[in-house]
Amino acid sequence: MPAFGHGFGMRYDLPLPLTLWIIGAACVIVLSFLIISIAVRANATAEAPAQPIVLRWQIDNGVTSAKIRLVAQLFAVAALILVVAAGIIGDQTPTRNLAPTAIWIAWWVGFSYLSAFVGNVWSVVNPWAATFAWCERIVSKWRAPRSATVRWPDSVGVWPGIALFIAFAWLELIWEGRSIPSQLAWLAIGFSVLTWTGMFIFGRSTWLAHADPFALAFGVLSKFGPTDIRIEHGLPLDCVRCHRGGRGMLILRLPGAGLVDNENISPSLSVFVVVMLSTVTFDGLMATPLWQRVESALYVALPVFGNSRLAIINTVGLLVFCLTFIAVYRLVATLIAHASGNRMTPDAASRAFVLTLVPIAIAYLVAHYLSYFLIQGQLLIRLASDPFGFGWNILGTAHFRPDIGIVGARFVWYTSLVAIVLGHVAAVSLAHIVALRRFEDRRLAIRSQIPMLVLMIAYTMMSLWIIAQPIVE
Amino acid sequence: MGAGTRFRYAGRALLIAALLGTAIANAHAEDRVFALEIHSEAPTAKPQVLEVSQNDKVVIRVSSDKPVQVHLHGYDIESDVVPNVVASLRFTATATGRFPIEIHSREPLEQRPLAYLEVRP
Numbered sequence: 081m082p083a084f085g086h087g088f089g090m091r092y093d094l095p096l097p098l099t100l101w102i103i104g105a106a107c108v109i110v111l112s113f114l115i116i117s118i119a120v121r122a123n124a125t126a127e128a129p130a131q132p133i134v135l136r137w138q139i140d141n142g143v144t145s146a147k148i149r150l151v152a153q154l155f156a157v158a159a160l161i162l163v164v165a166a167g168i169i170g171d172q173t174p175t176r177n178l179a180p181t182a183i184w185i186a187w188w189v190g191f192s193y194l195s196a197f198v199g200n201v202w203s204v205v206n207p208w209a210a211t212f213a214w215c216e217r218i219v220s221k222w223r224a225p226r227s228a229t230v231r232w233p234d235s236v237g238v239w240p241g242i243a244l245f246i247a248f249a250w251l252e253l254i255w256e257g258r259s260i261p262s263q264l265a266w267l268a269i270g271f272s273v274l275t276w277t278g279m280f281i282f283g284r285s286t287w288l289a290h291a292d293p294f295a296l297a298f299g300v301l302s303k304f305g306p307t308d309i310r311i312e313h314g315l316p317l318d319c320v321r322c323h324r325g326g327r328g329m330l331i332l333r334l335p336g337a338g339l340v341d342n343e344n345i346s347p348s349l350s351v352f353v354v355v356m357l358s359t360v361t362f363d364g365l366m367a368t369p370l371w372q373r374v375e376s377a378l379y380v381a382l383p384v385f386g387n388s389r390l391a392i393i394n395t396v397g398l399l400v401f402c403l404t405f406i407a408v409y410r411l412v413a414t415l416i417a418h419a420s421g422n423r424m425t426p427d428a429a430s431r432a433f434v435l436t437l438v439p440i441a442i443a444y445l446v447a448h449y450l451s452y453f454l455i456q457g458q459l460l461i462r463l464a465s466d467p468f469g470f471g472w473n474i475l476g477t478a479h480f481r482p483d484i485g486i487v488g489a490r491f492v493w494y495t496s497l498v499a500i501v502l503g504h505v506a507a508v509s510l511a512h513i514v515a516l517r518r519f520e521d522r523r524l525a526i527r528s529q530i531p532m533l534v535l536m537i538a539y540t541m542m543s544l545w546i547i548a549q550p551i552v553e
Numbered sequence: 554m555g556a557g558t559r560f561r562y563a564g565r566a567l568l569i570a571a572l573l574g575t576a577i578a579n580a581h582a583e584d585r586v587f588a589l590e591i592h593s594e595a596p597t598a599k600p601q602v603l604e605v606s607q608n609d610k611v612v613i614r615v616s617s618d619k620p621v622q623v624h625l626h627g628y629d630i631e632s633d634v635v636p637n638v639v640a641s642l643r644f645t646a647t648a649t650g651r652f653p654i655e656i657h658s659r660e661p662l663e664q665r666p667l668a669y670l671e672v673r674p
Binding site: 092 | 647649652653655671
């Protein structure tokens, strides 16, 4: 990650050594061909596996689960208030203030991991949705509930969510104020106003499902996660629509099983997934020597922009990177459609397969952020005692010194390698399962997979290459 | 030689090898000294990479023609550097990783780090 103000947000990872890079690349290629050859030789009459649900738990939508949800939501709202307060009135040194660490590490990386490895926890604790729902309930006691929300036009899809997500990526990677507590606090306030207004106009669930970048992003990641909540008849419950009176069911499934459920992917949502993947990768790219050279060359060549040259160069880089990912994926979808003998349109292909790329992104999130999360996250121990930087010591941990050796370089290398290889294997297998479901002819299904396989190998190699680069500020 | 005896000898050999290995690894903990120069509050050239092994005892000597502050991130060691006096950062490189060494002067932006310290496992 590019350097934040005064030592906040730095990553101290050593580049992956060449030997391990070669082993990783070799594993990726060998395993890819192994999976394809198993698929080719498998029994021709075998059917595509049904969604592997491991366990079902009835959760009564009665008192107990509602109470737990309420407590969790109260915590989330309290945390939000504390973070905003710390940002505005606290010490403005990034490492002494709760806001930057809480937002970028505990919330953004933390909930990404929670979503990917546990489930859609954000949809339960989202403080903006929770406070809006509480207000709605209080108001409905006095007068009849509003029915006059503005309808969300179908053609708009999730494009506002895409725009907001790109804006968020810009704020995370390029914005100069991203480590300044007061700027973050005002950003949070602005986002609250935007969200509540949007919910007021269009309805809470509609806004969350189409325009809230975080509900969308964490939602996509949580499709990989092992848990999900369904209402009766096995219909997926978009938990933002958790209505009272229905019987909910918590299911446990194999990781990644949720990614083959692609009936409801709209064209714009498929673009959202690709944009999300591209911004995650661009984050890593920005810290490589190669990107530094591009920056320097453009810096020298464009004196007309003056002091904001770097910001402009990086912004253009981010947008070009997103567009390139979208274009490449579109090309692959077209190739899949061709390979299937045009039994599938490129549009349908892109929607059917886009989620199968998610495991590669999750693997990269692990490789790129795990040590960062474990090392910089230790700041939270100190900040819990002194969130405002006023010299308090509420819990006695105000002088805790983060241990930068908590995970060593070897642990990071091996974890990253295993994660990337496993993510790739998961992606290739899931794409194969999706293909089997869509095409009855097994050979056709496999042939349609070749473009996707090439894309996945390229994407995984890019991830491997990035973690083998020395980090440059 | 029975199988049991073989196992016992193999076990002892492994134990000795492990002990030797640890001893050798630790015995290789060296003293490393580096020198960095700062002119006009900026590094002299492209950032150097100072490579050391884990547990080495490191000394980084910094000289500058103007008063600046040098900060080794991660280990969080800071030092003021004044003209004509060589400042030393001394520490044992217990944690692995790649740590930037930055110059903090009055204008903070757009600076390349002075050097990177790479502690290899």
